[in-house]
Amino acid sequence: MKKYSIKDIARLSGVSVATVSRVINNNGRFSEETRKKVLSVIEETNYKINYSAKSLRMNKSFTIGILVPDIKNYFFSDLVQKIEEILFEQGYTTIICNTARNAEKEQAYLQILQAKGVDGLIIISGVEAFSMNAASSEKKIPYICIDREPQDKSKTIFISSNHYQGAEAATESLIASGAKNLAIALYNRMSSASRSRLSGFEETLKKHQLGFDAEKNSLRISSDDTINQELDNFLKNNPTVDGFFSTNDTLAMKLNSRLKKIGKNVPQDIKMIGFDDTPYGEYSSPTLSSVRQNTQQLAQKTVESLLKLMDSSTTLGETILIPVELIVRESSSRI
Template sequence: MKKTSIKDIAKLSGVSIATVSRVINNNGRFSEETRKKILDVIEETGYQMNFSAKSLRMNKSFSVGILVPDISNYFFSDVVQKIEEELFELGYSTIICNTGRNIEKETAYLNMLRSKLVDGIIVISGVDEFVFHYDDIPYICIDREPLKKEKTIFISSNHYQGAFEATESLINNGCKHPAILMYDRQSSSAKERFKGYKDALKKNNISYNESSHLLLSGLEENFTENLQAFLERTDQVDSFFAVNDTLAMKLFSSLKELGEKIPEDFKIIGFDDSPLAHYSSPTLSSVKQNTDKIAQLTVKNLIDFISSGKIINYQTILVPVELVVRNSSLNN
């Protein structure tokens, strides 16, 4: 069977070869009607581009690398999926690299992505500021501040806003001593959530004390025992702001194991509005991040960066969040 060429597509579509090329590369002017007509012909004929030849001709690989610290995390997997869908629509493939929060693994992946000549890199979260030693690859940071701020764009949910509103919601529902539950490692997003929590206390004339307000969690198996010791030491605690829904669910389990009731004895608000929040008992109040907006902004700015070869202005783009109140933080 004769292989369909771009010339055949143009003839069958009744347009010029240049127009077909513009539609395929999503570059230049053409109507939506023309685009649909050409794409229908491409689908009918099973036309496949020679991406190797295209890459050589345009000096582009049409691929983007994504560094993610933990693909099992709901927020990370959700935003990665949406970024991948956006990029696919624009003709880009993605290479997803799960670093496991390991700096050596991250460095190895960065070198691998560079060797594969990716057109750009998206860096999602991480404990330390992102350091990239190469100026030849455009990159965008999500929830992880770059060291060289003049080299990129930083896109983040408004973690401060989410934490502030969550904490104040607990206080407005009668809580006098809300504590914060967070990991013993701190990313830039966690630091902003911690700041928002403390400022909400300050606004409501509640003095912050680390020993009675801060509960840290690592990978320990004895979280229930640690929680019990914390509650015995700080018998005023009546509520928790957990910096993500996974930690909130950890609290649910341990508090119930200790014979406590939610929300009667302790009110809880999480962060991320993961599926867990909808199906827990009671349902979990949580801060919802706008992953659609984050994905759209990331892809648009990266593609603009790739096309122009430069960032015109360094920006920090904060995407608003929304507090979703459910039964875990409401008065009965």
């Protein structure tokens, strides 16, 4: 089989080598007709792009590293998939690293990604503020933080759903549906997103003169293994609770399951709203009200911002908030 060069592709396409290069890199000016012609010749000749030579020539790896705390989590996996798809369309491959919420594993992955010469990093969620200082590298790698406060905002762009808005909408909806004694359910390990949701819940209660008491209005969960016991203890101490805002759908579903076992009905006895609007919430019994995050917009803004950051054509220190939407279903309906 003949091995074709970029000059052969240019000759067969009837264009210059520079034009073929622009089409391959999707950079510069060329017509749609020219693009189709060049790509057709590339497909017919089975021309292989030498990415190693291209990387050396442009001092780029065309690779982006993504750190995600839990790839099994629906919201994270959905967001990562959308980011990967958009980056692929832009000519970039991705290295996805599941840190399992482990700080040491995260640092190990950072060093590996730096050694591989990635062009940029996307950091998704996490309890601790993110800093690149812990991982040493001669090359300053541009990075974007999603739902995770950067330690130094002046060095990056912070992109987040508007968690405060989501918590506010959920709490308002629970109050409007008749709930008078509300509680927020959340894990002890709190990311910046969880803290914003707690703040939105607390401030909304205060706005309605319902007050906020940490003992009465917040169910703190230590781990998945202790949910049942901690819920039982909380309800024993706070028997009048008639509404839960859960900081994620998985926790809401586990609470709902336990409530059924102890004779509490949702929404008749206790109303429930979750966060993330994961698919199984729509098919649960009762169906779960939840706050929907716009993962497509989060992914699009992230990729756009990172590419601009890598091209030094944007301003550091920006915070971008993406609106959320409350989806009301059976679990919080008025009886």
